[in-house]
Amino acid sequence: DKGGHKYFMAKEMAEQPSAIGDTLAEYLREGAQGVVLPSEIDFSTVTRITMVACGTAYFACLTAKYWFEQLARLPVEVDIASEFRYREPPMPDGSLAIFVSQSGETADTLAALRYVAAQGVRIASVVNVPESSIARESDVVLPTRAGVEIGVASTKAFTCQLTVLAALAVKAATDRATLSPEALAETLAALRAVPGVVNQALLVTSDIAGVAAEIAKAQDVLFLGRGAMFPLALEGALKLKEISYIHAEGYASGELKHGPIALIDPNVPVVVFAPMDRLFDKTVSNMQEVMARGGKVLLVSDAEGLERASDGVWKWIKMPKVPPVFAPIAYAVPAQLLAYHTAVAKGTDVDQPRNLAKSVTVE
Numbered sequence: 001d002k003g004g005h006k007y008f009m010a011k012e013m014a015e016q017p018s019a020i021g022d023t024l025a026e027y028l029r030e031g032a033q034g035v036v037l038p039s040e041i042d043f044s045t046v047t048r049i050t051m052v053a054c055g056t057a058y059f060a061c062l063t064a065k066y067w068f069e070q071l072a073r074l075p076v077e078v079d080i081a082s083e084f085r086y087r088e089p090p091m092p093d094g095s096l097a098i099f100v101s102q103s104g105e106t107a108d109t110l111a112a113l114r115y116v117a118a119q120g121v122r123i124a125s126v127v128n129v130p131e132s133s134i135a136r137e138s139d140v141v142l143p144t145r146a147g148v149e150i151g152v153a154s155t156k157a158f159t160c161q162l163t164v165l166a167a168l169a170v171k172a173a174t175d176r177a178t179l180s181p182e183a184l185a186e187t188l189a190a191l192r193a194v195p196g197v198v199n200q201a202l203l204v205t206s207d208i209a210g211v212a213a214e215i216a217k218a219q220d221v222l223f224l225g226r227g228a229m230f231p232l233a234l235e236g237a238l239k240l241k242e243i244s245y246i247h248a249e250g251y252a253s254g255e256l257k258h259g260p261i262a263l264i265d266p267n268v269p270v271v272v273f274a275p276m277d278r279l280f281d282k283t284v285s286n287m288q289e290v291m292a293r294g295g296k297v298l299l300v301s302d303a304e305g306l307e308r309a310s311d312g313v314w315k316w317i318k319m320p321k322v323p324p325v326f327a328p329i330a331y332a333v334p335a336q337l338l339a340y341h342t343a344v345a346k347g348t349d350v351d352q353p354r355n356l357a358k359s360v361t362v363e
Ligand code: M6R
Pocket: 054, 055, 056, 057, 058, 100, 101, 102, 103, 104, 105, 106, 109, 152, 153, 154, 155, 239, 242, 356, 358, 359, 360
């Protein structure tokens, strides 16, 4: 049942505030001070995190790396499962391995988990299907409560994965006492605010469908972001590729001049995720390099960011003001909507894109 929506993807995007709220309720228990996990992980004894996943779940891991490092001062290694499993990486004492998978059945992720288990490392998994193989073979199961996701392009599962990983980073920061009491309180408030912020992001009145109708004419699209917006640039590009079949690449804004800037011309729209945060000016200067070379920029920012930097941009999407730390969860929404409306404009099969399966159970 598509609940009145044209596609499951539209329904699933719209469900995000409640799915994230349900997910968060598992970790922010009433009466408890901070984050409570379903089974305890004491991060003060963890010296390194290894995160492994595929596709969109891998981008959730890449985002979480920024959070674990910045909030909890923990070294984090992130890898795609198909590479990790055959590399035979050493797992030092004190490692915690985290596997992220919507289905919990992805063959490469499961094989990577079994490799790590054989090394005697503690395994936590972030899964949407609690009865799945990955959940069953983990020491600690950290559920997302996204509900069933039918669209092949992951949307609500992704933002719920990010939410669990954000909660986990807050737990790690608490255990390791890496934040001042004020900073910890502020970060917890930002975590609690996520469902509301995602709801506001869904309600933005910017004409995303109109922008998407233009994007639909492109053959190539670039996505740029800095800091935790970099993995989101990768995710935005994957989403667009998957359902609209437009070639898209995500880059770290700072990498632009190391190669991809050669691609800039008026036929290649460049989507820039730039919330008003401490890296804003750096991202904007990369964006201006694009515009100086005739590139068409679609700037995704909040009112303040647009006020400061929208001169000369091709199009913009106005986001609500969000607490910077967990901004990738909110900015996932315009990334999804852009891909969705582009696919609708092109008339592709949004829920069942060609060549793709919802769950990849063979390697
Ligand atoms: O079930 P999983 O989360 O393990 O699946 C991983 C990827 O196959 C999945 O995220 C894929 O990249 C999606 N089609 C992305 O939209």
